[in-house]
Amino acid sequence: MLNATNASQETPPLVGTLPPHCRQDVETLRQFVRSVLDGGAPEKAVSPQDFREVLLTGATGFIGRFFLCDLLQRDTKFVVHCIVRADDVEHGRKRIRDALQQAEIWDESFDSRIKVVLGDICQPRFGLSVEQFDLLCRQVDAVYHLAADINLTSSYIDIRKNNTFSMRNVLELCLRIRFKHLFFASTMGVFPQYFCAFAHEFKDRRIDHQMQPNLESMKKTFPVGLLGYPWSKLTSEQILLFAQQAGMPLAIFRLPQISLSSSGFTPPHDLSVRTFAAAVDCEKLPEDFTFRSSNEAVDSLSRICTAISLNP
Template sequence: MSAQTQQRAANEPLLSASAASLRSDLNAFARQHLPEAMTPARFVILEQLPKLPNGKVDRSQLPLKDASESAISNYVAPTTPEEMRIAQIWCDVLGLARVGIEDSFFDLGGDSLAAAQMAARVKEAFGVALSLRRLFDQPTITELLRMLGAKDGAPESDAGNSRSLSHEDLAAEAQLPPDIAPEPDAAAAAGAPYRSILLTGATGYTGAYLLRELLDRSDAEIYLLVRASDVADALDRVRDNMQTYGLWREADLPRLKGVVGDIGRPYFGVTRTVYEEMAQRVEMIVHNGALSSYALPYRRLKAVNVLGTLEVLRLACRRRIKPVHFISSLAVFPGHQGPQDFAEVTLTEADGVVGGYRQTKWVSDKLITQAGRRGIPVCVYRPGLITGAQDSGACSTDTFLNAAMKGCIQLGMALDFNVLLEMVPVDFCAQAVAHIALSGSRHGTQFHLPAANTVRWGELVDMLEQCGYPLQRVPYPTWYRTLAAAVEGGADNALAKFLPLFGADMPSADVGYPGSAPHFRTDNLLQALDGSGIQCRRIDPEFLKLYLDYFVATGYLPAPQRSQS
């Protein structure tokens, strides 16, 4: 509704009721005819759509929330003793004054760690353990009470993984919209050396190293899309992030252009003036921004990981054709029993790709290659699990692998889980991407960036022991019961926020495919890096100690008990 209509609704209850009724009908229709992952979270009613000068919808001017949706119309109060008891727990965990029984725990600000804390409180209050997997799929008090009533505790199979879409739905998601194609009057793509680059995800771990390499290997000005209050805050966030890993140089500042925006919003949520400036000036895009949580379902990651990719591609088509270099992942490949061989080619198979994060990366990877066929120069980079820097050991604490190592160290025991790990040093990844992207000569190519040597989880546990962190090897069910008891008891375990990924009998396939033995070819990568001097360090106890020492120095890990010679 327009502002005028909102005022009318405030004075005319029938108009407000009509809008509420329409939203309710639309929601019911969508839930009946659409897969749950595609059901809109909110319906906003407008008298007319805002338009751009070319007649297309101006999505940057669409309201994020309909002001006519009052707290009263959305709020469904708890009425039974059980509803009120759980609502109070939610209020305590989330720091809210009230919650409704149809409110989503995650829309209210909850995350996976808060969900684990809330589940522990609910178990204490009701004596029933919640399935966190189901909670992530149906995060309302109403559905939570149904879970408590069922009391079955039945483990969910991966076929019913609540974080995943079916491979048929994935194929439907991976269709590039028809409007994403170079504008008829768009200027041709500029060649290297590039004068202006857009980098997404600069406030993340890999983003910090990518920015360092782009600065060192070019003279370009670099636009940085950052969620911030203003431009100064955006640049402060970038500076702070790079300082964390010892990468910041004050002399870089004049070449950085902070852009206050959100990759998950239409037109990045920036003003038309800023958008047009980027459309005109940017000559190349490195798209690294993404939510990397393995614990969240596809639908909660889609806005940033999939729709954000579409927004990057739309910008690449506007005013000037811009090459797009997309940071994908080796997680896009399906997991099946036995050996598999994956060439550096366009993705085909979606069956066997499980988990929200993996699936959003698969969809985005497909969208990028489709855009390439429409005339946008593209490159796709698929790294393995990003680990510590080869020179300093500097490493992010916000990764599943590092949380798994710390969580096991905190428990004093390691789970028995036969999966292969492709651990790729962050600086090698950034060097390879920057070198290839800035050359401007490899468009239309996919590159795999696996580890120099694949290690099994059990081998990594052996290395941890050699570095002074002895871990008791126990069967998986024993390890899980110990972890669950620690989390429910309030222990500050690094794996608490990933508890939904673990079932009582086995882990979800989101965290790895036991029995799968993939081999990732690197012909394109080796050819592109030939003569560059860029090399990937092997994962061995000496390298692992380098970044474990970094974790100890930063307080993330306790000092090791001992080291084996």
């Protein structure tokens, strides 16, 4: 299941009111977008068919490594800048290489076209100097923002720094000098009927294309003080949609829960994978246990998303 929003389709507004901290963050980052644009109108974004250099966050993550592989395979001249936390460039390069090798998707031809950017998405300008950030603004044509804190036990207050406030740096990059296309990985988990599909309460509720979640149902199902992840994604979406109205090309991919690749590779720390592995090892299942996962393999979804992103 993939729920995508792009610039050619009008996104319906949310119905209801976001929780106070979410509203505050939306307004704060809207003001930031205005302040960046008040400094001068950016040049027009290049067409996707003319992409030559792009920035990817989350390159060492479960999904990000497959995006990196697909982007590099689509064009032998494609250069991907990857923001990585590391001690030095070689350490960062090793982290990326190890992530792809672990999934058995590494190719030696990738090495020369991966540009390691030592940084942190949560730090101002990703932790780069003014000169380094300015150069990045001039180099890249698009941003694939996949990095996120996916901790399902964090409140919104605890997770907002990584998932919401980091949007400030992404937006500054996309709005400076010229517009960049932004491709953002959100989640189907903003919908209670998806996140809690195991509950009979939601068995008759569908999720339609371009649909927005019911905020009152979210508040009931996802207490903002206990489960902040879906709120951080929904809040980020609202900020990005505001920037889109100002002219920034945008696509939002609401991805499902993904637990495996077509080769059988799984994220080692995924709770559902570990639960299933424990059940197999013990040859017993907990009472009423069902293993629910997306039918789509991560590499299939990655190919779909990257193909959409490069379609003018």
